[in-house]
Amino acid sequence: MRFLMVGAGALGGYFGGRLLEAGRDVTFLLRPRRAAQIEKTGLVVQSPFGNLQLPSPPHVLAEDIKVPFDVIVVGSKAYDLDSTMESFAPAVGPNTVILPLLNGMSHIERLVERFGDERVLGGLCMISATLDDEGRVLHLNDMHGLSYGERAGGRSARVDAIAAQFDGAKFSATASETISQDMWEKWVFIASAAGLTSLMRASIGDIASAGGQDVALSIFDECCAIAAHNGFAPRPAAVERGRAIMTAPGSPMTASMYKDIVRGAPVEADHIIGDLLGRAPAGRSPTPSVLRIAYVHLKAYEAQRARQAT
The missing domain is CATH 3.40.50.720 (NAD(P)-binding Rossmann-like Domain)
Structure with a gap:
């Protein structure tokens, strides 16, 4: 082969x-x-x-x-x-x-x-x-x-x-x-971690030390809900694991998207965050969610980066 x-x-x-x-x-x-x-x-x-x-x-x-x-x-x-x-x-x-x-x-x-x-x-x-x-x-x-x-x-x-x-x-x-289910579960976690650590410019542990576990769980739960709306509700083990990682005290973890921002590189804002938002159910709350705020933050970074390149 x-x-x-x-x-x-x-x-x-x-x-x-x-x-x-x-x-x-x-x-x-x-x-x-x-x-x-x-x-x-x-x-x-x-x-x-x-x-x-x-x-x-x-x-x-x-x-x-x-x-x-x-x-x-x-x-x-x-x-x-x-x-x-x-x-x-x-x-x-x-x-x-x-x-x-x-x-x-x-x-x-x-x-x-x-x-x-x-x-x-x-x-x-x-x-x-x-x-x-x-x-x-x-x-x-x-x-x-x-x-x-x-x-x-x-x-x-x-x-x-x-x-x-x-x-x-x-x-x-x-x-x-069950690869499609596996891919959706990874997407839920990657979008949560990328959105959170990029928005806060901090590691999971630093966000936890600031008392931000509720913010971390909010973005993770929103991503889970979008997956469920599309027929791929994360399985209990994936939910338990994701919630634990997203709130782990002392964790040095940051998403690769955060690392890309730090070095001024392109980011997959539309593919990872924007596309997930686009698959959310209609009629959502008029109050911007953490995921939506993270997406706007990433798009603002892209606009700034494009302006600096000209």
């Missing part, structure tokens, strides 16, 4: 590197700058689960793709999805499966519109990783999970084939029969 990892950033570099380490057939789709960097330094991964140094990982530029791949793994940011789809389109053949690892749900709709419903699986990953200034993948915590499955539920021959390829790689892989 031939895998195309779209990019060799924090996600693609980590999971693609682990698959290569396990002897799988993996090619990275790279932009020219990242290709030049990897040709010089190789793919370097630093992780609590063992470091990797892959001197010459297989890679290709978009214009050089000549044949389709079996599985295309997509982990780009949502605001780059249009250009990302364009770059890997030549690799999509009649039997290609696309496995996206983005947060939220609207990327699924865009991938389906471009490539067809039958080609798009559901997927998510649980990992904290980043690229440093030298292009090394830094794995920052003890989670490196990847879940995937048919969006309609159940198992299939192609999911089983992917499971066989993931077996033995040094990350936790789960072939889920």
